Amino acid sequence: MTTPSGRATSTRVAVVGGSIGGMTAAGLLRDAGYQVDVYERSPGPLSGLGTGIVVQPELVRFLLERTTTTLEDISVPSSSMKYVDASSGALIGATDDSWRFTSYNALYHRLLENFGLERYHFSCNLEQVVDHGDQVDLTFSSGETAQADLVVLADGGASAGRRQLLGVTPEYAGYVTWRGLAELDALSASTRDYFDDTFTYGLLDDGHLIAYPIPVVDAEGQTRRALNYQWYWNVPAGPALDELMTDRNGVRRPTSVHHHDLRPELLAEFHSRASERLTDTFVELLHAAREPFVTVIADADVPQMRVGRCVLIGDAAVTPRPHAAAGGAKAAADAWALVAALTDGGDDLDGALTKWEAQQLPVGRAYLQKVRRMADVLQHGGRFTPGDPANRFGLPTVVAG
Numbered sequence: 001m002t003t004p005s006g007r008a009t010s011t012r013v014a015v016v017g018g019s020i021g022g023m024t025a026a027g028l029l030r031d032a033g034y035q036v037d038v039y040e041r042s043p044g045p046l047s048g049l050g051t052g053i054v055v056q057p058e059l060v061r062f063l064l065e066r067t068t069t070t071l072e073d074i075s076v077p078s079s080s081m082k083y084v085d086a087s088s089g090a091l092i093g094a095t096d097d098s099w100r101f102t103s104y105n106a107l108y109h110r111l112l113e114n115f116g117l118e119r120y121h122f123s124c125n126l127e128q129v130v131d132h133g134d135q136v137d138l139t140f141s142s143g144e145t146a147q148a149d150l151v152v153l154a155d156g157g158a159s160a161g162r163r164q165l166l167g168v169t170p171e172y173a174g175y176v177t178w179r180g181l182a183e184l185d186a187l188s189a190s191t192r193d194y195f196d197d198t199f200t201y202g203l204l205d206d207g208h209l210i211a212y213p214i215p216v217v218d219a220e221g222q223t224r225r226a227l228n229y230q231w232y233w234n235v236p237a238g239p240a241l242d243e244l245m246t247d248r249n250g251v252r253r254p255t256s257v258h259h260h261d262l263r264p265e266l267l268a269e270f271h272s273r274a275s276e277r278l279t280d281t282f283v284e285l286l287h288a289a290r291e292p293f294v295t296v297i298a299d300a301d302v303p304q305m306r307v308g309r310c311v312l313i314g315d316a317a318v319t320p321r322p323h324a325a326a327g328g329a330k331a332a333a334d335a336w337a338l339v340a341a342l343t344d345g346g347d348d349l350d351g352a353l354t355k356w357e358a359q360q361l362p363v364g365r366a367y368l369q370k371v372r373r374m375a376d377v378l379q380h381g382g383r384f385t386p387g388d389p390a391n392r393f394g395l396p397t398v399v400a401g
């Protein structure tokens, strides 16, 4: 653990956004002796709606190194990757890659438990950020304000901080993803066996599916295995997208339409398209899922990750698409690198931030290029070669220039 320096103990850090990146940064900065407050827009604890996340070392590093959490507590394994034609069922290839899968909720609740609620402030929607060079003023929608010597903007892909400081907003990628979770006991034995111990790619000419097991923690704290899937649909921007993203009350949702807000005819179309296009095995999985919902895929590039005493981390900096399963890992890696740079930088806070930005910006941008290349193939029927190292999950290795 880092030894708190005199500077650290007197430096006030505001972390905006209390999810994976924000909570990793908050925990590390507090351990390093900083006075850390987290400002989160949500009125209460966040929920990942039961969706899965592939474990990368950076994603779970804080929990494994700084808490008593073990990998077994928060994840389940699989032993292979399988690539199939989702319309015929033909096997395209298989590899022996083994991965572990966790869930958003499993990570978030442990990060929150570690940080505690005393300085985690709910219902704080950042409205304005003003950098004065040596101090930053924050204003929230409630009218409340906060001051800090350093602000970590970890407010995700639609970052208000990024919009204000850099004028960057996310751009629609041309496709959406349907996501859902099926209980193992809701599936026939053959469908369960088909998906349970593997990461499955279901390839189509105009999109793709993925399916993999994840841990679900029940109200009693017991963990069970379930199957998580995503089905990516190409949908042009304009009327088709607007119709898809309009909820049962006629409201056009910007990012996701959650299950309870889905128009019944849309859910019917989802199921009928599955029956027309997919093999019976995929259809069974999709039909068995509780509460499917739809999310737009968007991304954003940034020219910088630091403006004065504000730093952008995770999705609030470069917002990637999900295909290399390392967006959360990138957010956590930004946080680890930030604290390492601050610790190495001694009293030179500005020098440390400059050094950190030079290190992390190329990683984020290279990752964005990687997932855009993967999307070109996955969404447009290109050749997605089993085992191709260019498509392997994880952050790219960037050699410092």
Ligand SMILES: Cc1cc2nc3c(=O)[nH]c(=O)nc-3n(C[C@H](O)[C@H](O)[C@H](O)COP(=O)(O)OP(=O)(O)OC[C@H]3O[C@@H](n4cnc5c(N)ncnc54)[C@H](O)[C@@H]3O)c2cc1C
Pocket: 016, 017, 018, 019, 020, 021, 022, 039, 040, 041, 042, 046, 052, 053, 054, 055, 056, 059, 124, 125, 126, 127, 154, 155, 156, 157, 158, 159, 160, 161, 177, 230, 295, 313, 314, 315, 316, 322, 325, 326, 327, 328, 329, 330, 331
């Ligand atoms: C379909 C899909 C699948 C994915 N699969 C994986 C995977 O397998 N592995 C992986 O590593 N990553 C995956 N990701 C990516 C991962 O979810 C994100 O990259 C990761 O959550 C980014 O973390 P973050 O902390 O930067 O931002 P987020 O998790 O988006 O958190 C942002 C936080 O800021 C808060 N906030 C927003 N605006 C404000 C505001 N104005 N004021 C205050 N608070 C605010 C939000 O409520 C939220 O808590 C996936 C993403 C998607 C969409």
